[in-house]
Amino acid sequence: MKRDSKLSGILHVLLHMLFMRRPATSEELGAMMGTNPVVVRRVMGGLREAGFVTAARGPGGGWTVACDPAATTLADIYRAVGEPSAIALGHRTEMPGCLVEQAVNARLDAAFAEMAAVFEQHLAGVTLAALSDDFNRRLAERGASLEDQTHAS
16 A cells, blocks of 8 residues: 655655755755655645745755744644645445445544544644754754764664
């Protein structure tokens, strides 16, 4: 079953961007996410529309964080990237007139909605600043600096 890691990838690059002293190019962000720069531009476009990042073209251009990390929750980012499904489960819809299928789907829909609400509620309780603080704590525990941080560590 394929996992949707878009939210995780975007949070990853946003944290990197918070520590960068210059704009990040789509190519750099693509390398961080392990994806094509075109995919990065598409996803970052949603964040730009929501006001979380800005982009500048040309030499020295790229993406920068435009929001206050202390006021931006992971739920805000989740909504800006299109609210990817938090679960890979679904229900059958091959026979919508079947009363058995209707009964099963009604119960599953209720459970799916409840899981989605709990997931979004959890995300709403975590800010980008808190995520950054967690990273900084882990970095300090390792006795490392930002310059020492690599994706292989």
